[in-house]
Amino acid sequence: NAGVTQTPKFQVLKTGQSMTLQCAQDMNHNSMYWYRQDPGMGLRLIYYSASEGTTDKGEVPNGYNVSRLNKREFSLRLESAAPSQTSVYFCASSEDPGGRSPLHFGNGTRLTVT
Amino acid sequence: SQQGEEDPQALSIQEGENATMNCSYKTSINNLQWYRQNSGRGLVHLILIRSNEREKHSGRLRVTLDTSKKSSSLLITASRAADTASYFCATDGGSNYKLTFGKGTLLTVNP
Numbered sequence: 001n002a003g004v005t006q007t008p009k010f011q012v013l014k015t016g017q018s019m020t021l022q023c024a025q026d027m028n029h030n031s032m033y034w035y036r037q038d039p040g041m042g043l044r045l046i047y048y049s050a051s052e053g054t055t056d057k058g059e060v061p062n063g064y065n066v067s068r069l070n071k072r073e074f075s076l077r078l079e080s081a082a083p084s085q086t087s088v089y090f091c092a093s094s095e096d097p098g099g100r101s102p103l104h105f106g107n108g109t110r111l112t113v114t
Numbered sequence: 115s116q117q118g119e120e121d122p123q124a125l126s127i128q129e130g131e132n133a134t135m136n137c138s139y140k141t142s143i144n145n146l147q148w149y150r151q152n153s154g155r156g157l158v159h160l161i162l163i164r165s166n167e168r169e170k171h172s173g174r175l176r177v178t179l180d181t182s183k184k185s186s187s188l189l190i191t192a193s194r195a196a197d198t199a200s201y202f203c204a205t206d207g208g209s210n211y212k213l214t215f216g217k218g219t220l221l222t223v224n225p
Contacts (some may be wrong), residue, residue, distance in 0.1 A: 042215050044214055098212055099147060
């Protein structure tokens with residue numbers, strides 16, 4: 001089972017460039033999430049989608065947009081990358097929203113903005 | 115802002131010893147979860163404990179929850195080198211939609 005697949009695994013951007021991080025899950029989960037992980041900061045929620053057709057802001061949404069393309073796919077877009085967005089980005093999915101069921105994580109996208 | 119905070123930030127033990135990590139949180143919860151993260155990998159779910167449960171076991175893992183103290187602990191018994199990882203608690207803060215993670219405890223198990 002693939003679980004949660006994130007692409008790309010690594011990316012280097014220059015300030016001002018844009019890119020889309022892709023995420024797909026094959027577990028028929030209803031909810032999907034984007035987190036970023038920075039040293040000493042733990043994981044912080046950027047956006048989430050409780051169910052297909054809905055998206056909501058998390059703790060740190062500024063500078064990001066998301067699209068829940070269908071039940072399987074949830075993409076994260078950086079319109080104009082900034083060095084502060086250098087981070088490891090994790091996509092996750094769960095059967096039910098929030099903390100009612102376990103989250104399944106992808107292996108992350110390591111993004112560097114110069 | 116972090117809902118859950120793990121303690122200690124780092125823990126180093128010998129193989130075979132037990133490891134205990136604690137998590138404190140600020141607001142009421144419906145559920146609390148523990149995750150493990152190996153270096154360079156995504157998080158892996160370990161245990162989910164509901165607010166009406168006090169203790170839960172899974173193999174060598176034991177989780178307790180004290181809602182009156184707003185705290186939880188994760189005990190790993192008879193630790194192995196392969197248990198070396200970061201461990202995170204995550205809480206829903208009473209919300210049905212968001213799961214908030216702490217900053218983690220880095221556990222090192224020395225052979």
